[in-house]
Amino acid sequence: MSKAVEVISVYKRFGKKEVIKGVSFDIDEGETVGFVGPNGAGKTTTIKMMTGLIRPTDGQIKIFGHDVVKEPLNAMRYVGCIVEKPEVYEFLTGFENMAQIARIYRIGKEKIYEAAKFVGIDYALKEKAKKYSLGMKQRLALAMAILTEPKLLILDEPTNGLDPSGIIELRKLLRSLSKNKKTTIFISSHNLNEIEEICGKVVFIKDGKIEMVKELAQKEENGCKRFVVVLNPDSLEVSQITKIIEKFNQVKVVSTDGDKIEVELLGDKKMDFLNFLFQNNVSVRDFYEKTENLESVYLKIYSGEVLSNERSY
Incomplete structure (x- = not known):
């Protein structure tokens, strides 16, 4: 099975402080993998390096075989992501927010409506994003992330701001992406129940080091x-x-x-x-x-x- 992600002996220092200390793990294509650890463990820093937002001090990160630092365009063309809080233009409508992405990738309007419907935000596309609740903004950000039909979806705390019904819907969406579109998903969350429901494997990080990589027993539908x-x-x-x-x-x-x-x-x-x-x-x-x-x-x-x-x- 080919590797969607390879994180190889990665270090990150900010000044004299070393926050990521030789992190290594990999994700097979088609897997849904959880990323777990307390605040300050290094989750968001690792994700920012995986998505090219910051550079590792040392080590290598590959997305579908492409080095994130040396081949950023080739690596990132496979990736959709939400890092930290959802970033949307509040003075634009939901549709206009998505159209910004669509223009860059030359995606037609029909794909905007398709992605919006998929995440359940299609009814509010004409409204300004500033009127959206945090949960609606989270859905809009997810619609923007999947608009390009990425092979790899990276999500940092995607359930923030969602009510219980929204969390259940997000779970269904991610399962559908994994099953129907064969999307590889890497999800960081403090919601352990959701990680357990969605993921087949979990990477535990502690003090900037990988503490454990654990395969989760698959839940049987037949009881x-x-x-x-x-x-x-x-x-x-x-x-x-x-x-x-x-x-x-x-x-x-x-x-x-x-x-x-x-x-x-x-x-x-x-x-x-x-x-x-x-x-x-x-x-x-x-x-x-x-x-x-x-x-x-x-x-x-x-x-x-x-x-x-x-x-x-």
Whole structure:
């Protein structure tokens, strides 16, 4: 799979202060990736370097293979972005704001209406942007960002100013862009629930360094959950047990680790599954749902607090 973004050993100093300290991560084409960290961790500075607004002191950033510093026009032609707060011309109408972008890229009016409708701002295109709420300005900025049909969309705190219904709508929009237009999305947010709902991977930054890159378990539409089977020492061999487990209807063995077997099955089938194990002479010491969420991972990284993510049955 080709890389949409490659951030390679990037440093950034302002005067004598080093704020970004050897950051490296990459994003595959088509991925939706979250960027998480507390205020001052370096999220916005990193995003500004990725979008060519500021230059790295050292290191390299590539967008679809093009160096952001050496080939800015080639790199940025793939990118749509909202950095920090939405920037719109308040004395212009919504349509006129979008037309500024359309003229630069020689985009027709029909595309303006299409993008505006996509983000739900088409009804207000004739109004001056100064009359827009912050949430409406956020939608307008997003419409401007996707007007060029970018291959990569970079969003810095896009849910700021949105009410709960607006946040839900934004989630649907981003999912639609990812699914229908195959857009690669990189999203920085303090809203961990939204990151968990939208993203398949999360990059954690702390004090200007990448602390962790974590793949998120994909939420199953059919109601499947992850469970861990902990075996007794006198149980059968793990390889034998996995063969037994696979005979149970609607179960998938995800991984094995020592005396632990992680499985995926429908939540309402857990007691049937346990009975099946006992009937097949599988000696189980513990059985629990794997429920670690993004919030618990965040707390481990940024407060040192170790939370229990296991619930026994």
